Amino acid sequence: MKLSKILKxxxxxxxxxxxxxxxxxxxxxxxxxxxxxxxxxxxVEYLASGVPDRVFFATxxxxxxxxSRETLRKQAAWLRKNSKITIVLEGHADExxxxxxxxxLGERRANAAKDYLMTYGISSDRISVxxxxxxRPVDSGSNPLAWSKNxxxxxxxxx
Amino acid sequence: xxxxxITLIIILIPVKSFGLIEVDITRGNLNPLPIAVSxxxxxxxxxxxxxxxxxxxxxxxxxxxxxxxNLKVSGLFNPLNKDAFLQEPDIANLKPRFEDWNLIKAQxxxxxxxxxxxxxxxxxxxxxxVLAGKEMMAxxxxxxxxxxxxxxxxxTDKVYERLTGEKGYFDTRIxxxxxxxxxxxxxxxxxxxxxxxxxxKFLTLGNELVLTPRFNPTSQMVTYLxxxxxxxxxxxxxxxxxxxxVVGDFPGMTFAPRFSPDGKKIIMSFAKDxxxxxxTMDLENRIVEKITNHPSIDTSPSYSPDGKFxxxxxxxxxxxQIYVMRNDGSNVKRISFGKGIYGTPVWSPRGDLIxxxxxxxxxxxxxxxxxxxxxxxxLTENFYQEAPSWSPNGRVLIFxxxxxxxxxxxxxxxxxxxxxxxxxxxxxxxxxTDGSDPSWSSLLSN
Numbered sequence: 309m310k311l312s313k314i315l316k317x318x319x320x321x322x323x324x325x326x327x328x329x330x331x332x333x334x335x336x337x338x339x340x341x342x343x344x345x346x347x348x349x350x351x352v353e354y355l356a357s358g359v360p361d362r363v364f365f366a367t368x369x370x371x372x373x374x375x376s377r378e379t380l381r382k383q384a385a386w387l388r389k390n391s392k393i394t395i396v397l398e399g400h401a402d403e404x405x406x407x408x409x410x411x412x413l414g415e416r417r418a419n420a421a422k423d424y425l426m427t428y429g430i431s432s433d434r435i436s437v438x439x440x441x442x443x444r445p446v447d448s449g450s451n452p453l454a455w456s457k458n459x460x461x462x463x464x465x466x467x
Numbered sequence: 468x469x470x471x472x473i474t475l476i477i478i479l480i481p482v483k484s485f486g487l488i489e490v491d492i493t494r495g496n497l498n499p500l501p502i503a504v505s506x507x508x509x510x511x512x513x514x515x516x517x518x519x520x521x522x523x524x525x526x527x528x529x530x531x532x533x534x535x536x537n538l539k540v541s542g543l544f545n546p547l548n549k550d551a552f553l554q555e556p557d558i559a560n561l562k563p564r565f566e567d568w569n570l571i572k573a574q575x576x577x578x579x580x581x582x583x584x585x586x587x588x589x590x591x592x593x594x595x596x597v598l599a600g601k602e603m604m605a606x607x608x609x610x611x612x613x614x615x616x617x618x619x620x621x622x623t624d625k626v627y628e629r630l631t632g633e634k635g636y637f638d639t640r641i642x643x644x645x646x647x648x649x650x651x652x653x654x655x656x657x658x659x660x661x662x663x664x665x666x667x668k669f670l671t672l673g674n675e676l677v678l679t680p681r682f683n684p685t686s687q688m689v690t691y692l693x694x695x696x697x698x699x700x701x702x703x704x705x706x707x708x709x710x711x712x713v714v715g716d717f718p719g720m721t722f723a724p725r726f727s728p729d730g731k732k733i734i735m736s737f738a739k740d741x742x743x744x745x746x747t748m749d750l751e752n753r754i755v756e757k758i759t760n761h762p763s764i765d766t767s768p769s770y771s772p773d774g775k776f777x778x779x780x781x782x783x784x785x786x787x788q789i790y791v792m793r794n795d796g797s798n799v800k801r802i803s804f805g806k807g808i809y810g811t812p813v814w815s816p817r818g819d820l821i822x823x824x825x826x827x828x829x830x831x832x833x834x835x836x837x838x839x840x841x842x843x844x845x846l847t848e849n850f851y852q853e854a855p856s857w858s859p860n861g862r863v864l865i866f867x868x869x870x871x872x873x874x875x876x877x878x879x880x881x882x883x884x885x886x887x888x889x890x891x892x893x894x895x896x897x898x899x900t901d902g903s904d905p906s907w908s909s910l911l912s913n
C-alpha cells in the first residue's frame with residue numbers, strides 16, 4: 309500500500325514534469341509545480357508585505373506541504389501583530405471532481421489551514437471557513453497547471 | 468396538487484388488454500417504430516377562439532408537433548413526414564383508410580380532434596394499429612387552454628405507455644442551474660422548464676451562487692444549496708408560491724440535499740471541522756438525525772425508492788467510492804470496486820440500479836450498476852460530465868457535461884444531456900443559457 313503510494317507520487321511528479329515541459333513550449337508560463345502542487349506565484353496576493361494569502365494542495369489532498377506551513381506561519385505572525393483582524397479561509401478544489409465531493413474537499417482544505425493557524429496561537433473566534441468547491445477557479449484553463457492553481461485555501465480579511 | 472386542471476372525462480372505448488404492435492425499450496432501438504401523427508383536426512370556430520386566447524394559429528397542429536417531437540426524441544419512434552399523409556385529419560380521426568397509411572409504411576397512427584367547449588380546450592385522440600387495422604386506444608380530456616403544451620405531453624405519455632407497457636416521462640419538468648459568464652465568475656440561477664425545454668423560467672436572480680436543486684418526488688417542492696449571505700446552506704423552495712426557508716439550524720455548511728421518496732425528509736451533508744457527515748431532517752417535526760459517523764468525507768446521499776436504504780459516496784477507503792447502508796446508518800457496505808473514482812450515486816426509481824459518475828484515467832463516465840455493485844455498465848464517456856438524474860420511469864438519465872477549455876482558458880460551456888439506460892439515444896437537452904445539475908420531476912399527472 310505504502311510502496312504503491314510512493315510509486316504513484318513518483319509517477320505523478322514525472323507526469324507533472326512532462327505536462328509542464330509541454331506547457332512551457334506552447335506558452336510561456338511563470339508557474340511551476342512540485343508533484344502536482346503549485347509552487348509558483350502567478351495568482352498569489354499578499355495580506356501584507358511578505359505574507360502570501362494562499363496555500364496550494366495536491367489532487368484530492370488536504371495535507372499542508374512544507375511551503376504551505378511556512379506561508380501559514382507568516383500569516384499567523386501577521387495575525388498576532390494585527391489582533392483586531394478576522395479572516396475567512398476560502399477552500400477550493402479543481403474542476404476534476406464531482407461538485408458535492410469538491411464542496412466537502414474545499415471545506416477540509418480550509419480547515420487544514422485553520423487548524424495550523426490555531427496551533428500558532430490564532431483563536432478560532434477570528435477564523436471562519438467557507439468552501440467554494442470548484443465554483444470559483446482562479447485559472448479557467450483545463451490543464452494540470454491551471455488545476456494546481458485552483459486547489460487552494462485563500463486567507464481573506466473579513467473586516 | 469391544486470392546479471391539476473386536466474381531468475380525464477371520457478374513455479371512449481375501453482383499452483384492450485392485448486396489443487399487436489409492441490415497442491421493446493429494454494435494448495437499444497435501432498429500428499424506431501414508424502408512426503404517423505396526423506395533425507389534430509380543429510373546426511374553424513374553435514381555431515379562431517384559441518388563436519385569440521393563445522396567439523397560436525392552429526393549436527391542433529401545435530399539439531401534434533409536441534407529440535411528434537416527444538416521440539422522436541425518445542428514440543423509440545420514427546414520426547413520418549406529414550407531406551406524405553393522404554387522408555385529411557378530420558376524416559382520419561373518424562376512420563382511417565389503413566391501406567393509405569400502410570402505403571407510407573406507418574405501423575401506428577395517432578389521430579384526434581381539438582375543440583373549444585365552454586372556454587376550455589377539449590381534446591380527443593386515438594391510437595391505431597395500422598397493420599391490424601384496429602383502434603388501440605381512445606381518450607378524451609378537457610383542460611384550460613393554457614395547458615395546451617401539457618396536452619401534447621399527456622398524449623405522448625399515453626401512447627408511450629400503450630406501446631411500451633411502461634409509464635411515460637413526457638408530462639414532467641426539469642429543474643436545473645442556469646449558468647452564464649466567465650468560468651472564474653459564473654453567475655448561477657435556479658431555472659425550471661418542461662422536459663422538452665419549453666416554458667423555461669428562472670426562479671432566482673443570480674445574486675448568490677445556487678447549486679444542486681432536486682425535486683420532491685411527491686410535490687412541487689425543491690431543495691437546493693444557496694450561498695445566500697455567503698453562508699452555504701440547504702434551502703427548501705415551494706415553486707408554486709416562491710416561498711423558501713433554510714433547512715435546519717446547522718453551525719456550518721450544509722449541502723448535497725435530496726428528498727426521501729415519500730417527500731417527508733431531506734437527507735444532506737453537514738460539514739464541520741473538515742469532516743462531512745450525512746444527516747436527515749424530518750420536514751414535519753424538524754427532528755435532525757445523524758446518519759453516518761466517520762472521519763472521512765461522506766456525501767451525495769440518495770435513498771432507495773422504498774426508503775429502506777441510502778447510497779452515498781465516501782473517501783474512507785482513500786478515494787471516493789460508492790457505499791450503501793440501511794436508512795439508520797447501519798450495515799455500511801462498499802459497492803463500487805471497479806478501477807477509478809466513483810461519485811454521485813442515484814438510486815433508480817425502479818429500485819434495481821444505481822446511476823453514478825466515474826472518473827478513470829482522466830475521463831468522466833456516466834454509468835449504472837446493480838445495488839450490490841455488480842453489473843457495472845458505462846453509458847457515456849467525456850472530458851467532464853456528472854450528476855445523473857433519472858426520468859420518473861427509470862429509462863432515461865439526464866446529466867450535465869462541461870467542455871475542456873483551450874490553453875488560454877477559452878471555450879468553456881456546460882450543457883444538459885440525456886441518454887437512454889440502453890446507452891443509446893444520447894442527446895443535448897435545449898436550454899436558453901448554459902446549464903448544470905439537472906433534476907427530473909415525477910409525472911405531473913398520473
